[in-house]
Amino acid sequence: MTVDGERRAWGWVAHLREGGTTPWHEWTGAGVQGGAHLPGAQQLELLRRLHLAGRATPELVERVLGASAPGRGTADLELVGAAEESRFGPRPVDPADLPEDELTRVATTLIAEDLVAAGTPEPRPARYVRPWRTRYRLVGDPWLADPVREALIGRGRPPGGRGSVVLVLGRDLSTMLADAWTSRAFDDGCPPWREWLDPFTAGTRVPPRVDLERAAATWARRVGPGQVRVVLDPAALPRLVGVRRSLPAPPLLAGDAVDLARRVAGVLGLLVLPDRRAELLRGTLLPRLVGVPGAPLAVPDEHSAWVTDRAARMRDRLLRAGYPVHGDPDALLPRPVAPAAASTGPSDAGVLALAVRLLLGSSRGEEAR
Amino acid sequence: MTLPMTGAPTRRVLLHVGTPKTGTSYLQDVLFRNRRTLHAAGILYPADRFDAHFLAALDLMRLPWGGLETEAIGAWDRLAEQVRAHRGTSVISHEILAAASRSQVGRALESLGHGDGTEVHVVLSVRDLVRQIPAEWQENVKHRSSISYAKFLRQVQNPARESRISSWFWSVQEIPDILNRWGHDLPPERIHLVTVPPPGGARELLWKRFSQAFGLDGLDLDLEAERVNPSLGVPETALIRRINRAANRQLPPADYRPLVRELLAHQTLSQRTGSPRLRLPPDVHPWVRDLEDAWVTEIRDRGYDVVGDLDDLLGGPPPEADWADPDRPSEAQVAGAAVDAIKALLLENGRLQQEAARVSGELAQAHRDLERSYLRPTYRLRAKLVRRLQASRVGRGALKAYRAARGRNSRSA
Numbered sequence: 104m105t106v107d108g109e110r111r112a113w114g115w116v117a118h119l120r121e122g123g124t125t126p127w128h129e130w131t132g133a134g135v136q137g138g139a140h141l142p143g144a145q146q147l148e149l150l151r152r153l154h155l156a157g158r159a160t161p162e163l164v165e166r167v168l169g170a171s172a173p174g175r176g177t178a179d180l181e182l183v184g185a186a187e188e189s190r191f192g193p194r195p196v197d198p199a200d201l202p203e204d205e206l207t208r209v210a211t212t213l214i215a216e217d218l219v220a221a222g223t224p225e226p227r228p229a230r231y232v233r234p235w236r237t238r239y240r241l242v243g244d245p246w247l248a249d250p251v252r253e254a255l256i257g258r259g260r261p262p263g264g265r266g267s268v269v270l271v272l273g274r275d276l277s278t279m280l281a282d283a284w285t286s287r288a289f290d291d292g293c294p295p296w297r298e299w300l301d302p303f304t305a306g307t308r309v310p311p312r313v314d315l316e317r318a319a320a321t322w323a324r325r326v327g328p329g330q331v332r333v334v335l336d337p338a339a340l341p342r343l344v345g346v347r348r349s350l351p352a353p354p355l356l357a358g359d360a361v362d363l364a365r366r367v368a369g370v371l372g373l374l375v376l377p378d379r380r381a382e383l384l385r386g387t388l389l390p391r392l393v394g395v396p397g398a399p400l401a402v403p404d405e406h407s408a409w410v411t412d413r414a415a416r417m418r419d420r421l422l423r424a425g426y427p428v429h430g431d432p433d434a435l436l437p438r439p440v441a442p443a444a445a446s447t448g449p450s451d452a453g454v455l456a457l458a459v460r461l462l463l464g465s466s467r468g469e470e471a472r
Numbered sequence: 473m474t475l476p477m478t479g480a481p482t483r484r485v486l487l488h489v490g491t492p493k494t495g496t497s498y499l500q501d502v503l504f505r506n507r508r509t510l511h512a513a514g515i516l517y518p519a520d521r522f523d524a525h526f527l528a529a530l531d532l533m534r535l536p537w538g539g540l541e542t543e544a545i546g547a548w549d550r551l552a553e554q555v556r557a558h559r560g561t562s563v564i565s566h567e568i569l570a571a572a573s574r575s576q577v578g579r580a581l582e583s584l585g586h587g588d589g590t591e592v593h594v595v596l597s598v599r600d601l602v603r604q605i606p607a608e609w610q611e612n613v614k615h616r617s618s619i620s621y622a623k624f625l626r627q628v629q630n631p632a633r634e635s636r637i638s639s640w641f642w643s644v645q646e647i648p649d650i651l652n653r654w655g656h657d658l659p660p661e662r663i664h665l666v667t668v669p670p671p672g673g674a675r676e677l678l679w680k681r682f683s684q685a686f687g688l689d690g691l692d693l694d695l696e697a698e699r700v701n702p703s704l705g706v707p708e709t710a711l712i713r714r715i716n717r718a719a720n721r722q723l724p725p726a727d728y729r730p731l732v733r734e735l736l737a738h739q740t741l742s743q744r745t746g747s748p749r750l751r752l753p754p755d756v757h758p759w760v761r762d763l764e765d766a767w768v769t770e771i772r773d774r775g776y777d778v779v780g781d782l783d784d785l786l787g788g789p790p791p792e793a794d795w796a797d798p799d800r801p802s803e804a805q806v807a808g809a810a811v812d813a814i815k816a817l818l819l820e821n822g823r824l825q826q827e828a829a830r831v832s833g834e835l836a837q838a839h840r841d842l843e844r845s846y847l848r849p850t851y852r853l854r855a856k857l858v859r860r861l862q863a864s865r866v867g868r869g870a871l872k873a874y875r876a877a878r879g880r881n882s883r884s885a
Contacts, residue, residue, distance in 0.1 A: 139657055140574045171573045173534035175640050177633075179573040190766055192649035193633055193642070212534065373534045373541050 112141050112185035124154045126199050142168045143179025148198030149206045157463040172208035173370045203451040210458035215370035223386035230259040237345025238264040242318045243272035246282035250351045269322040269331045271315050276414035277437035279313040281400040285361045289384045292368030296448050304406045309413050316420045333421055336430025357397025362449035363457050398446035410437050484561045484591045485584050489654055490570030493607040494597035494668050495678050498697050500565050506693045516562040518554035525566040533576055538725030552583035570650045571643035577653050594654045595685055598647050599668035601760045602787025606750040608641055610709050614737050618717040621798045648770045660775045667780030685779045705747030706796040707805035740816040748796035757790040
């Protein structure tokens with residue numbers, strides 16, 4: 104490491120510690136060594152981006168500087184110009200040239216730590232279970248079924264019981280595909296959107312979580328076809344489960360938000376056991392992501408013919424099997440969506456911006472203030 | 473290198489951080505099986521299972537590893553706590569620690585007491601790149617990868633190191649960089665390199681070097697290996713790669729490890745020692761030789777403690793005979809390996825069927841015993857009483873009250 108380069112690098116670290124936003128390639132100041140080793144370029148650039156977006160607390164600053172990106176991937180990189188060109192180790196970089204994905208890797212480890220520290224909301228006290236409730240089970244699209252089931256449990260109407268009617272929830276297949284990926288992202292993480300989606304579109308099966316035909320057939324074998332209903336109209340659902348008050352709609356999330364949850368899930372799996380991970384993702388992270396601006400996910404145009412074909416096949420088979428359908432069976436077919444209203448995939452820049460926003464608003468940061 | 477281990481008043485930690493494919497599995501096996509003997513000599517090898525330090529390394533480095541990471545949560549802190557509580561010498565060993573970043577190294581050293589009176593030594597066992605490059609490709613294949621040898625070599629030679637495979641390869645194999653990260657805050661005399669002898673040397677020489685480096689000379693240790701990481705030949709590695717391509721999507725990691733990695737690769741195909749060995753292609757030799765020269769010069773200049781000979785890091789010459797390309801193996805040899813693999817799977821399947829039949833027999837016997845207990849007069853009397861009570865409304869109410877009073881809702885009584 105050259106003496107001038109090293110002093111310049113430590114000067115930049117001090118500048119960033121104080122909230123500075125000057126890029127490394129424009130930085131000309133100098134400073135004294137402020138630690139055992141220089142933090143990596145990824146950590147320093149993430150800190151700069153945090154300052155550009157808001158004001159990071161001193162606690163957050165130190166956490167960023169001490170963080171390491173989880174998993175296999177690029178190691179902590181050195182700043183170009185801070186060290187003599189070495190024949191060993193990864194090449195030094197200008198932090199401004201780093202891909203957003205590299206910065207997000209560091210950010211996700213901090214977000215995961217925040218979630219573990221925050222814990223989950225206190226569980227609601229157990230409600231008196233109504234003995235004469237309507238017996239039901241909710242299956243099908245998990246992103247539709249999960250919040251409804253949770254709300255009904257909260258109202259003293261848990262699912263199951265003798266003679267339950269099985270309600271297979273669904274909506275247009277294009278949205279259900281996004282729902283299936285979203286649901287997995289908030290359970291145990293999953294591959295990126297296109298890596299997950301494209302293999303399905305190369306075959307004939309739809310993801311098991313939203314394969315309404317298979318869900319209905321499975322339950323028909325267990326409880327008899329007469330006990331299975333397909334529900335495509337959300338307005339019909341309260342009556343079918345025996346309530347008058349409306350039931351919650353599924354959380355609407357931007358594609359970038361789901362992708363961030365997916366990435367955080369990967370890191371959380373290194374910090375807590377799988378059940379706890381799902382609780383933290385759904386109970387703590389999800390409320391922070393609902394309402395974040397951004398377009399929801401949509402299936403890319405190149406797969407629209409496949410989706411239409413699969414949806415029509417699903418509709419025809421459900422009708423042929425004779426299950427009562429609540430709502431228009433054509434509701435399974437993809438709806439035309441304005442290009443600006445939906446995103447065909449998360450963007451690295453959008454995910455990083457959201458990660459930065461979460462870190463700046465994290466509860467640990469708030470407490471430090 | 474001399475580390476007097478017995479009677480040392482100071483707390484000392486010997487941290488063996490790599491590199492892979494340098495006899496580390498054998499060393500860890502010996503340390504684990506002899507931990508009581510070691511403890512009697514004042515040396516702590518803190519492990520309650522043979523892969524305890526692997527789990528601790530996963531935890532320290534936050535590495536996912538086919539689901540094993542769920543067993544690793546908190547493992548590093550528990551390990552460090554045991555080390556800090558021990559007055560004397562402690563040994564930690566796992567080769568994936570070589571990939572730790574500077575901040576992870578800083579956390580590891582601090583947690584072990586560095587800077588707080590504990591003398592931390594870093595040990596790195598090293599082998600020439602001529603052998604390490606094919607060995608690393610084979611390790612990738614044994615960990616579900618289906619990458620071809622040619623593509624692996626291209627990625628490793630790419631100076632940008634952008635791929636997942638190349639960044640990992642260099643993070644665990646580039647000796648000067650590993651020592652930059654692990655030795656950044658340590659004096660050179662506390663960094664010890666153990667070189668793997670060149671091929672053809674005495675088999676026990678490597679152990680002698682390990683023994684010297686870890687101060688184990690004079691201890692009566694059981695050196696019979698139970699866990700080693702044996703190598704495969706060209707057709708055997710090609711076969712595993714084909715199996716990966718065919719079965720990866722269906723075979724979950726928890727099944728892959730015992731069936732493919734252990735049963736097929738380690739227990740079966742590694743026994744086929746007559747097949748061509750995996751080697752570096754002749755055209756890659758000059759590039760590797762330049763790297764090795766640069767590394768040896770650099771390491772000599774830094775003044776580390778070397779157990780063995782730095783010239784061991786200069787790999788042998790290119791193969792004089794025909795080089796066997798694992799991307800285009802002899803199909804007859806692959807078929808031979810495949811027959812051995814099928815035989816092993818059949819035998820294992822037969823063993824499992826016998827095991828299933830035995831367990832099934834035990835279960836049937838348990839059911840019969842249970843039924844006999846149901847036939848006792850007192851049970852029959854109680855069952856009759858319950859049936860009668862269930863036949864009337866008053867009886868059902870009495871039963872309900874009884875069950876509520878008993879405190880559980882079982883209907884078994």
